Amino acid sequence: QQQVKQSPQSLIVQKGGISIINCAYENTAFDYFPWYQQFPGKGPALLIAIRPDVSEKKEGRFTISFNKSAKQFSLHIMDSQPGDSATYFCAATAGTASKLTFGTGTRLQVTL
């Protein structure tokens, strides 16, 4: 059972464009939503995270938008750069249960 659904599976964006990745969850006990960035041959690294008591969080070119009623959240990468080309995973965790439940990932390619 896929508790966190992520789309699209892959994304191609031109340099300077906006990359948008969407996730939806079912478990209402989830209360923390991190995004991870993974480069080939490396482990995932935390990019940005949000709690459901806010609707948006911005860090540099990266923004998470959160819609609690719809149980959806998304990552926006502004002014996308070739160095942003990586696989992005959304994730969720609930309370003291620290294990991360991941989406299936989005492979982003930013072209020149």
Next chain:
Amino acid sequence: GAGVSQSPSNKVTEKGKDVELRCDPISGHTALYWYRQSLGQGLEFLIYFQGNSAPDKSGLPSDRFSAERTGGSVSTLTIQRTQQEDSAVYLCASSLRVRGMRETQYFGPGTRLLVL
């Protein structure tokens, strides 16, 4: 400082053999996690350690999988009688649990396991 390290980086084995995967967490990190990353499947939780005990083993797919952690540091994931469906990247993560604060899990580079 040093991050999470895993060994071996790659492992090729024959079906039916046992394998051991090692994780060295960041020094001082009390929590340790194992995940499995299969092609197109995202990352799947396997087991969580707090210190040397494993309060959550719910993700281990079968009794062929086991893990231990010693000295609150190094962890070993063992897969007995490997099957071809065990082929995946096995990722280890560690974190420092602080009461009342959300922890950040730091991942190692993974061990790529191929079962022939």
